[in-house]
Amino acid sequence: MNRKKLVVIGNGMAGMSCLDEILKRRPDFEVTVLSEEPYYNYNRILLSSVLAGEKPLDEITINSREWYEDHGITLCLGSRAEEIDPKNKNVTDQNGIVYPYDLLLLATGSNPFVPPIEGVNKRGVFTFRNMADTKNILEYGAPEKQAVVIGGGLLGLEAARGLLNQGMRVTVVHLMDRLMEMQLDLTGGEFLKREIEKLGITVLLNKSTAKIMGDGPAAEGVLFKDGSMVPADMVVVACGIRPNVELGKKAALHINRGIVVNDFMETSDPSIFAVGECAEHRGKVYGLVAPLYEQGKVLAATITGDKGPMYEGTTLATKLKVLGIELFSAGDFQAKEPDMEVVSYQDHAFGVYKKLVIHQDRLIGTILIGDAQDANRFLEIIRKKEKVGDKRHRLLFDQPPAVAGSPTDVMSRPDEDTICGCIGVTKGQIVQAVREKGLTSLSGVKACTKASTGCGTCSSVVQSIVVAVAGSKFQEEKKEVLCGCVPFAKEKLRNMIKTQQLKSVQEVLDIYGNGTGCSFCKPALSYLVDEVLCGDHKEDRSARFINDRVHANIQKDGTFSVVPRMRGGVTSPAELRKIADVAEKYNVPMVKVTGSQRLDLLGVKKEDLPRIWADLGMTSGYAYAKAVRMVKTCVGTDFCRYGTQNSIATGIELERLLEGLYTPAKVKMGVVGCPRNCAEATVKDIGLVGMEGGWQVVIGGAAGKTVRAADILVTVKTSEEALEAAMLFFQYYRENGEYLERTYDFVVRLGLEKIRRETIYASEETRRGLMDRLNKARAKTVNPWLEESARPFHPRQFHDFVLPKESEALIGSLT
């Protein structure tokens, strides 16, 4: 049994995607992977999403432990390769352990380039390259802190956006005269700078950093060679990357900028191969994801003895994954040669810039800013080296159906083409999933293959594939009508109600529906008229579910349960005494502590309800309604020795601000004083998580039929800001959620980016609008338990009819 020993140095995306390709060819290899980082293979591209709070750290793992085990791979985590002995064919790690090899794969990636300036070793100065960097930055950063990002390239801008999302004040400084000079010309740089500044990030160009200042061990500012200075609590250095070639040098391989490989991905040593960012091919070193997949496939063929496929280089294409900015750049966009021609379009007001570079009647490069929907079409034309010919005059604007985005076009691409670069999903995988699983929609493919769940820019291409494969079965993302009885989409109905001031459910049903409605659309419309008119509607109790007619929760035997409001789960001896008295007086069969930190009186007869409320003298807890339920809190700074924030007071305040309001589906909330999360705020519809110096506002969590960890909406410094962010999201959900759609579906459907853009990062005017409508609706609410005594809806709302046994038949018999 002399299996060939394959040792892989590097456990990153290049090494593992290549290894995956190798394993698909089922060679008889004994595989060992040395990983300097103590993590399973993860998606490095998504670190910027982690920094932006869009994804939790543990969701970016690509291959879990099972994958290594299933493939019989020996994974040595935390093992840094120190030496290669090419003569005796072995590798030694930092612990002195020797790994013999027959074949060696170098996937050592690259190192962040840190310019040799004074002060880079100070506390608070970070690179942004790996999992540890990201964790350190997140830990060190805090709302309102000043952050300076040195480097205005792709990575620097993504880091800046992430820091901004963490609530920091961000400045990007760049050595060059424009941002992203590797991908943009001067004009493009100007357009991008304006877009970045609109986000609230300060951009300084032509700034050469002289020194990172600070009297003590921590960074306090950045000094430039022109004498100017920017204060900084933290500094992120994103000045580019350098191929990690140290090991290659030790193995005496041919090194230039990277480890030189030929078209078969072989190095100068026949037993050693290199892939990814550490490799140099035809004079080029790539720092993006697409080339490494292509290289990996070729290398897999070579290393398993199939010297057919050759790597011929990749046309570089870059998309900027920054919320709210569309940017695409590909190929040769500079047009420096005299015989290159430029077709361009600029619209400063809309921030749109498009540039095409044409050489000898072929499209060779493009820049798109502000509107990148043609990105795939142009990239396709560039890669195919098609002659532009007479299509040239409508290349920029025309989208003839037979070109990009259309089914035929995508389908003509080879199966192994990567469609989703973030997750690494090929066209073939998507086609296969659609065929075998019978998928018919974009969301189906997203759920099944994870394609388009990263930066999401490929969603139109993914959709084209579904259209092409599923054919007539394809379903648009649902803009469903509310109900067969009122055949209009919710958004349409909202507009009609608003513009025509339709005050009641019956009016809507009469004008736009079948006049009668059903048990689904009547409550849905009840919610809608209430929400759209901010409580100024005409309440029709018959259109509400029984729970909302009698303000109690119907049980399986027709009795009801009563849950008084207990804000933040805080009660008092007097309140408890009243509840005990009521329970005895009305023979309540069961008193139970609920999961929401409240008390539930179960088995109450309907006719007893008004008297019970009067005796209790408390506010309705709305435990029966699609409405604000409660705010669960932990003990917080008042008593807990770990507490960092006053969770009880903040929770009670949050409950007071929102109670009594109806919502598309129930809304449960939680406020915790520290990340120990004792009141489970991270599985609530809205949660506030206290930490040293601030709050995380989280949304879309659930611990019901679905369990889902909430997403971070924003991190802020004060409880006022946290409450405001929660209120903005709350009202946004009220206005945009489909009836019965919980926040955990809502957040997924709309996407965190859109929600942020339209709530916390929306214009001042938009935010004020949300708040005004919320406060107006809140002012209209009354405690429904006072309704019976104060202004009964109907004099006999709770009245059933009991005829005495000896009743007389008044008109005689009927036969």
Place this chain on the structure above:
Amino acid sequence: MIPAATREKIYKWYAVANVSDLPLNEGRRVYFGLHEVALFRLPGGFRAVANRCPHKGGPLADGIVAGNSVFCPLHNWKVGLQCGTAKPGAGEADGAGCVQVYPVKVMNSIVFIAFDEVSSERENS
């Protein structure tokens, strides 16, 4: 209006409520002897059926009224108030059933329900 099988029974009208006691499109429970009836006020007049959904016994009087039907508040079965046929609501499992329909009439703003003498004495089947 009266099911054929029970037509020979003796019915007597009993006053159960004033018209103004019920809001439009809502139901109320009426208890008489062993009868438990769900009485509804529809735009076209009053209707009464046994207050027990054939599915799991839900109180139909607490359901949402739409047109000439009521939806059971427990599991959304749809019960026709003209002839008592019951079937699962949209998206629910298969099944069908029937509830007893009681004759109702209104005179001088008083609502009368006709109960048969036999079943008012023993349990309604």
